[in-house]
Amino acid sequence: MIRLVTLGEFPEEVLDHVARRVNAAYGIGCEIEGEAELPDGALSDDQTTYDAVKLLDEIEDETQLFADDKVVYLTTAPLATAEGPMGKGPVTGYPQFGGGKAVVTSHGLGGKGELALDAGLAKRTAHHVGHLWELHHCFDARCSMHPEWAPGFTQYPEVVLCLYDRDKSERKIKVGQS
Numbered sequence: 001m002i003r004l005v006t007l008g009e010f011p012e013e014v015l016d017h018v019a020r021r022v023n024a025a026y027g028i029g030c031e032i033e034g035e036a037e038l039p040d041g042a043l044s045d046d047q048t049t050y051d052a053v054k055l056l057d058e059i060e061d062e063t064q065l066f067a068d069d070k071v072v073y074l075t076t077a078p079l080a081t082a083e084g085p086m087g088k089g090p091v092t093g094y095p096q097f098g099g100g101k102a103v104v105t106s107h108g109l110g111g112k113g114e115l116a117l118d119a120g121l122a123k124r125t126a127h128h129v130g131h132l133w134e135l136h137h138c139f140d141a142r143c144s145m146h147p148e149w150a151p152g153f154t155q156y157p158e159v160v161l162c163l164y165d166r167d168k169s170e171r172k173i174k175v176g177q178s
């Protein structure tokens with residue numbers, strides 16, 4: 001089960017859209033679970049962005065998780081990650097690769113050259129959920145695992161996985177459930 005927890009206000013129909021698209025992409029349940037607070041400790045010194053890694057570490061959340069559950073926090077706030085292979089900068093989200101939690105932001109969606117809020121949030125969420133199942137970035141521009149910073153990612157609004165990633169996620173989900 002994938003559980004969506006909001007850290008801010010989202011229109012109900014946008015959340016429904018995200019849950020339906022993620023469910024269709026992975027073939028497992030995706031539910032809107034509830035709300036939690038953005039942890040102040042993750043706010044950057046200049047108060048402009050949230051550190052995505054710290055945010056996941058410090059979040060206080062009552063969501064009851066079972067062994068194979070994944071939880072995705074949805075925020076409207078701009079996120080950044082510490083210096084990584086891609087440098088420090090704005091990110092669409094951050095997954096605990098192979099782990100249980102990810103945070104995804106809607107920041108920037110609906111703007112120039114970006115996907116619309118509903119389609120974009122669904123695609124970003126599906127992408128970072130994929131990383132939770134250890135899916136890597138994919139060369140196929142239509143696949144939701146295409147790098148989120150590549151132009152192809154915003155070119156295709158549909159949430160789809162290539163056969164390879166669909167297969168791999170199915171195997172990971174089966175292992176998690178046994």
Ligand SMILES: [Zn+2]
Binds near residue numbers: 127131137147148
């Ligand atoms: Zn990625």
Ligand SMILES: [Zn+2]
Binds near residue numbers: 138139146
């Ligand atoms: Zn792929």
